[in-house]
Amino acid sequence: CCSFIIKPFCCNGVSERIKKDRQRALGLGSVQQAVRYLNQDFQALRDDCLQNGSLFEDPMFPAEPASLGFKELAPFSTKTRGVEWKRPTELTEDPQFIVGGATRTDICQGALGDCWLLAAIGSLTLNERLLHRVVPHGQSFNYQYAGIFHFQFWQFGEWVDVVIDDRLPVKDGELMFVHSAEGSEFWSALLEKAYAKLNGSYEALSGGSTTEGFEDFTGGVAEMYELKKAPRDLYRIISKALERGSLLGCSIDITSAFDMEAVTFKKLVKGHAYSVTGLRQVEYRGRQERLIRIRNPWGQVEWTGAWSDSSSEWNSIDSAEKDEMLCKMEDGEFWMSFQEFLRQFSRLEICNLTPDALSQDTTSFWTTVTFEGGWRRGSTAGGCRNHPNTFWINPQYKISLLEEDDDPEDDEVACSFLVALMQKDRRRYRRQGQDMHTIGFAIYEVRGCPSVHMKKDFFLRHSSCARSETFINLREVSTRLRLPPGEYLVVPSTFEPSKEADFVLRVFTEKQSESEEMDDDVEVNLSEEVKTFFHHILKQLFSEALFITFCRGPDLNMLTAAQRKVWTLTRSQKDGSARLGLLEFQILWNKIRKWLGIFREFDLDKSGCMSSYEMRLALENGGFKLNNKLYQMLIARYADNEIIDFDNFTCCLVKLEAMFMVFSFYSSCSVVSPQWLCMTMCG
Secondary structure, rough: OOOOOOOOOOOOEEEEEEEEHHHHHHOOOOEEOEEEHHOOHHHHHHHHHHHOOOOOOOOOOOOOHHHHHOOOOOOOHHOOOEEEOOOHHHOOOOOOOOOOOOOHHHHHHOOOHHHHHHHHHHOOOOOOOHHHHHOOOOOOOOOHHHHHHHEEEEOOOEEEEEEEEEEEEEEEEEOOEOOOOOEEOHHHHHHHHHHHHHOOOHHHOOOHHHHHHHHHHOEEEEEEEEEHHOOOOHHHHHHHHHHHHOOOEEOOOOHHHHHHHOOOOOOEEOOOOEEEEEEEEEOOOOOOEEEEEEEEEOOOOOOOOOOOOOHHHHHOOHHHHHHHHOHHHHHHEEEHHHHHHHHHHOEEEEOOOOOHHHHHOOOOOEEEEEEEEOOOOOOOOOOOOOOOOOOOHHHEEEEOOOOOOOOOOOOOOEEEEEEEEEEEHHHHHHHOOOOOOOOOEEEOOOOOOOOOOOOHHHHHOOOOEEOOOOOOOOEEEEEEEOOEEEEEEEEHHHHHHHOOOOEEEEEEEEOOOEEEEEOOOOOEOOOOOHHHHHHHHHHHOOOHHHHHHHHHHOOHHHHHHHHHHHHHHOOOHHHHHHHOOOOHHHHHHHHHHHHHHHHHHHHOOOOOOOOOHHHHHHHHHOEEOOOOHHHHHHHHOOOOEEEEEEEEEHHHHHHHHHHHHHHHHHOOOEEEEEEEEHHHHHH
């Protein structure tokens, strides 16, 4: 079970988020205006190096052992002993960034298990426009060379520009990791280094799904097909995907750890990522034979069965066609029959470059909505539906499907959409011994239900109407669905409760739709007696001048001071004598009796403590409706390992009451600001 340090929600966090939202509205994070990763400006850094006559040395990803890895590639490990960092200018007399265009032969795997990434890069070279988005023009070892390069990747909803220096890890005079077949071309090695920096180290790239690389190179959305259950029109699906420039990969499942990268009798590698690079239909012995072209990123070890490079099948087709098909292949690339492909391989991954590419009709345009959320232990990490007591605390999102598809061949009235759930930044946590969580989602029909966060009873009474095909420990799980027009609740979750992570939920709809996060409004229901008590105290505390200042606009320093005074006064007498009068004691005693009753009601096992999700229900019973962010902050502050005792429960309620009353006393706004509450409750 993993845990993260939850940073307190403060005014700086609020202002930063508002600033980021404004920048996004102005185009920051788009392909045309990528975010500077770690705030490094490529142009400014290069100009500074050129002016000083120096070569760039990246302080954010230094040429040191820690940048290599943390376990097998850890400092002082066998694999990193004797490693040097050298620039291409030190490795060859005439280094080149790209020679004659980027091709699949530029990508040969080294001593790192990132074949999934290299398969994605290999597919990327088939689409020049996409390649130049990731590998910007104008970089070389000649013109304006300063030992600095940059690359652009899509990361969880936005494009980022990653700057690196060109010092590469070398062992025994050879590049350790990806390299070109020629040895003098370095764009692929530098691209791998930039991606390693983005993920924390080279070793963080070991093991993964090709779709992860596909999506980070395109911003597209991936789909996966199990070839043992392949749809009948899979050949057409692949053909259309290649025509659109989609990226495709395939692999063979392993049955045990001993199978990893085991080579079969006919030279296929298990547990290894391949690129799909082409399709062709040929006339063979009086019939049409469907062929598929596949590439091994190792640049070697090729299929030796039917339609392999030297097989006899090639002698039975037109010689000109044979010469054309074989001469266009690259090292590590081979043809095989489509039926053999379905038998030999286990899985096909397709990354559609844009939502529009999901449709067979090129005139239709899919609508995309993106939500950013998080699972936090004790407040929003409820696990899957196998855990009914906590499943309801997961984040919830409502999708309103308003129009059915235009599909004259299908009498069923339905709306097509795709849901893609992606967990963020998990590779970075490998250094701490963590990895991908097992994730998925469930979908419920909520026609006629209120637009609030649905509670436990709803999920006990209702079954899901759709869900992800499986819960799996991949970065992203996606499913294409068709449901009747209506309102639906999407509940993303980890498989087990209390697993913490941030996520991005993307929903692609073919027709008009509306989407929103389901969260409760922040409200409080206090008795008139309590309100009168607090107002009397506040009137004594602040002068008329200060009251006017607060009405014009709250000042953070004043609010913090007010908060401290009210907090002290709720424990003492309103005249500051540190003694409670009879009336004050009666009000306080009644509140404590009420809160004790609520606490006992929700302490289901009578242990003297409540779980964090029981606390949420208890607070609602006490008159407080709070949103997810406030609950996360309260659990982080008042819970101990997801457990709340009565003392902390009482402290939380006292402070909540005080802060609600301070806000209502000094604000003309009838709705309490969640940001203000977060800011004051974490203080």
